[in-house]
Amino acid sequence: MDAEQLDRIFKALADPTRRRIIDRLREQPAQSLFQICAGSVAEGEKALSRQAISQHLDMLEKAELLQVSWSAQTKIHSLDLKPLREAADIWLNKHL
Template identity: 45%
Template sequence: MDAADLFKALSDPTRRTILDELQQSDGQTLFEICGRLIMKHGLSSSRQAISQHLAVLEEAGLVRTRREGRYKFHHLDTSPLRSIVDRWPFDKE
Protein backbone atom coordinates (compact mmCIF):
# COMPACT_ATOMS: atom_id res chain seq x y z
CA MET A 1 0.00 0.00 0.00
CA ASP A 2 1.40 3.41 -0.90
CA ALA A 3 0.19 6.87 0.01
CA ALA A 4 -1.42 7.37 -3.40
CA ASP A 5 -3.75 4.38 -2.83
CA LEU A 6 -4.80 5.76 0.53
CA PHE A 7 -5.60 9.28 -0.70
CA LYS A 8 -7.33 7.96 -3.78
CA ALA A 9 -9.51 5.72 -1.61
CA LEU A 10 -10.45 8.63 0.64
CA SER A 11 -11.12 11.03 -2.23
CA ASP A 12 -14.54 9.59 -3.10
CA PRO A 13 -17.65 10.55 -1.08
CA THR A 14 -19.33 7.15 -1.53
CA ARG A 15 -16.22 5.41 -0.21
CA ARG A 16 -16.11 7.77 2.77
CA THR A 17 -19.76 6.96 3.47
CA ILE A 18 -18.94 3.24 3.38
CA LEU A 19 -16.26 3.86 6.02
CA ASP A 20 -18.80 5.83 8.11
CA GLU A 21 -21.26 2.95 8.01
CA LEU A 22 -18.60 0.37 8.91
CA GLN A 23 -17.56 2.64 11.77
CA GLN A 24 -21.17 2.48 13.04
CA SER A 25 -21.43 -1.27 12.69
CA ASP A 26 -18.30 -3.23 11.88
CA GLY A 27 -18.45 -6.49 9.93
CA GLN A 28 -21.07 -6.12 7.19
CA THR A 29 -22.01 -8.18 4.15
CA LEU A 30 -22.05 -6.53 0.72
CA PHE A 31 -25.86 -6.66 0.89
CA GLU A 32 -25.97 -4.74 4.17
CA ILE A 33 -23.55 -2.08 2.92
CA CYS A 34 -25.64 -1.59 -0.25
CA GLY A 35 -28.83 -1.39 1.81
CA ARG A 36 -27.40 1.25 4.10
CA LEU A 37 -26.07 3.38 1.23
CA ILE A 38 -29.38 3.27 -0.64
CA MET A 39 -31.81 3.54 2.26
CA LYS A 40 -29.91 5.83 4.65
CA HIS A 41 -27.98 7.96 2.18
CA GLY A 42 -30.14 7.88 -0.94
CA LEU A 43 -27.23 6.72 -3.07
CA SER A 44 -28.14 4.99 -6.30
CA SER A 45 -24.91 3.10 -6.99
CA SER A 46 -25.28 -0.43 -8.32
CA ARG A 47 -24.16 -3.39 -6.27
CA GLN A 48 -21.32 -3.85 -8.74
CA ALA A 49 -20.20 -0.25 -8.25
CA ILE A 50 -20.24 -0.68 -4.45
CA SER A 51 -18.24 -3.84 -4.86
CA GLN A 52 -15.65 -1.89 -6.85
CA HIS A 53 -15.54 0.84 -4.19
CA LEU A 54 -14.90 -1.86 -1.59
CA ALA A 55 -12.05 -3.24 -3.70
CA VAL A 56 -10.42 0.22 -3.77
CA LEU A 57 -10.82 0.55 0.00
CA GLU A 58 -9.36 -2.92 0.48
CA GLU A 59 -6.43 -2.05 -1.78
CA ALA A 60 -5.72 0.94 0.48
CA GLY A 61 -5.90 -1.26 3.57
CA LEU A 62 -8.93 0.62 4.96
CA VAL A 63 -11.26 -2.37 4.62
CA ARG A 64 -10.47 -5.97 5.38
CA THR A 65 -12.67 -8.88 4.30
CA ARG A 66 -13.19 -11.92 6.46
CA ARG A 67 -14.69 -15.18 5.31
CA GLU A 68 -16.72 -16.95 7.94
CA GLY A 69 -17.98 -20.21 6.53
CA ARG A 70 -20.05 -19.32 3.48
CA TYR A 71 -20.40 -15.65 4.40
CA LYS A 72 -18.10 -12.75 3.63
CA PHE A 73 -17.92 -9.75 5.97
CA HIS A 74 -16.24 -6.35 5.54
CA HIS A 75 -14.38 -4.73 8.41
CA LEU A 76 -13.03 -1.21 8.91
CA ASP A 77 -9.28 -0.87 9.44
CA THR A 78 -8.26 2.69 10.29
CA SER A 79 -4.60 1.86 10.87
CA PRO A 80 -3.45 3.21 7.46
CA LEU A 81 -4.68 6.65 8.60
CA ARG A 82 -1.79 6.76 11.07
CA SER A 83 0.59 7.44 8.17
CA ILE A 84 -1.21 10.74 7.57
CA VAL A 85 -0.75 12.03 11.11
CA ASP A 86 2.80 10.71 11.18
CA ARG A 87 3.50 12.71 8.05
CA TRP A 88 1.73 15.90 9.20
CA PRO A 89 1.52 15.71 13.00
CA PHE A 90 -1.14 17.98 14.51
CA ASP A 91 0.06 17.81 18.10
CA LYS A 92 3.58 19.11 18.67
CA GLU A 93 3.48 20.01 22.37
Protein backbone atom coordinates (compact mmCIF):
# COMPACT_ATOMS: atom_id res chain seq x y z
CA MET A 1 0.00 0.00 0.00
CA ASP A 2 1.44 3.34 -1.02
CA ALA A 3 1.17 6.67 0.81
CA GLU A 4 -1.58 7.96 -1.50
CA GLN A 5 -3.77 4.93 -0.80
CA LEU A 6 -3.17 5.35 2.93
CA ASP A 7 -4.21 9.02 2.65
CA ARG A 8 -7.41 8.07 0.77
CA ILE A 9 -8.35 5.58 3.48
CA PHE A 10 -7.84 8.03 6.34
CA LYS A 11 -9.61 10.80 4.43
CA ALA A 12 -12.56 8.48 3.87
CA LEU A 13 -12.64 7.58 7.56
CA ALA A 14 -12.47 11.22 8.65
CA ASP A 15 -16.13 11.82 7.81
CA PRO A 16 -18.79 10.64 10.32
CA THR A 17 -21.32 9.89 7.58
CA ARG A 18 -18.87 7.58 5.82
CA ARG A 19 -18.08 5.86 9.12
CA ARG A 20 -21.82 5.26 9.63
CA ILE A 21 -22.06 3.82 6.11
CA ILE A 22 -19.14 1.49 6.92
CA ASP A 23 -20.88 0.44 10.15
CA ARG A 24 -24.12 -0.21 8.28
CA LEU A 25 -22.38 -2.29 5.60
CA ARG A 26 -20.56 -4.28 8.25
CA GLU A 27 -23.85 -5.09 9.99
CA GLN A 28 -25.70 -5.82 6.75
CA PRO A 29 -23.44 -6.50 3.75
CA ALA A 30 -24.33 -6.08 0.09
CA GLN A 31 -26.66 -3.09 0.01
CA SER A 32 -27.87 -0.90 -2.81
CA LEU A 33 -27.89 2.89 -2.64
CA PHE A 34 -31.64 2.74 -1.96
CA GLN A 35 -31.12 0.36 0.98
CA ILE A 36 -28.38 2.53 2.47
CA CYS A 37 -30.58 5.64 2.16
CA ALA A 38 -33.57 3.84 3.68
CA GLY A 39 -31.42 2.51 6.52
CA SER A 40 -30.19 5.96 7.46
CA VAL A 41 -33.76 7.31 7.56
CA ALA A 42 -34.96 4.31 9.60
CA GLU A 43 -32.20 4.90 12.17
CA GLY A 44 -33.27 8.52 12.59
CA GLU A 45 -30.09 10.02 11.18
CA LYS A 46 -29.97 13.42 9.58
CA ALA A 47 -31.61 13.09 6.17
CA LEU A 48 -29.16 13.14 3.29
CA SER A 49 -30.03 13.16 -0.38
CA ARG A 50 -29.36 10.11 -2.52
CA GLN A 51 -26.76 12.22 -4.34
CA ALA A 52 -24.94 13.02 -1.07
CA ILE A 53 -24.88 9.37 -0.02
CA SER A 54 -23.75 8.41 -3.53
CA GLN A 55 -20.82 10.83 -3.22
CA HIS A 56 -19.86 9.31 0.14
CA LEU A 57 -20.01 5.83 -1.42
CA ASP A 58 -17.80 7.05 -4.27
CA MET A 59 -15.22 8.30 -1.77
CA LEU A 60 -15.26 4.93 0.04
CA GLU A 61 -14.92 3.15 -3.29
CA LYS A 62 -11.91 5.30 -4.29
CA ALA A 63 -10.33 4.41 -0.95
CA GLU A 64 -10.91 0.76 -1.93
CA LEU A 65 -12.98 0.19 1.19
CA LEU A 66 -15.94 -1.01 -0.89
CA GLN A 67 -16.38 -3.76 -3.40
CA VAL A 68 -19.02 -3.10 -6.01
CA SER A 69 -21.06 -5.65 -7.92
CA TRP A 70 -24.13 -5.40 -10.09
CA SER A 71 -27.47 -7.14 -9.70
CA ALA A 72 -29.33 -6.42 -12.94
CA GLN A 73 -29.15 -2.60 -13.08
CA THR A 74 -28.58 -2.11 -9.35
CA LYS A 75 -25.14 -1.34 -7.97
CA ILE A 76 -24.48 -3.36 -4.80
CA HIS A 77 -21.96 -2.10 -2.23
CA SER A 78 -20.07 -4.42 0.12
CA LEU A 79 -17.43 -3.55 2.69
CA ASP A 80 -13.85 -4.67 2.05
CA LEU A 81 -11.94 -4.69 5.33
CA LYS A 82 -8.59 -5.78 3.86
CA PRO A 83 -7.35 -2.22 3.02
CA LEU A 84 -8.46 -1.01 6.45
CA ARG A 85 -6.50 -3.80 8.15
CA GLU A 86 -3.46 -3.03 6.00
CA ALA A 87 -3.67 0.67 6.91
CA ALA A 88 -3.82 -0.26 10.59
CA ASP A 89 -0.81 -2.56 10.22
CA ILE A 90 1.23 -0.04 8.25
CA TRP A 91 0.54 3.17 10.11
CA LEU A 92 -1.58 2.85 13.24
CA ASN A 93 0.21 -0.07 14.84
CA LYS A 94 3.62 1.60 14.58
CA HIS A 95 2.28 4.48 16.72
CA LEU A 96 0.54 2.38 19.35
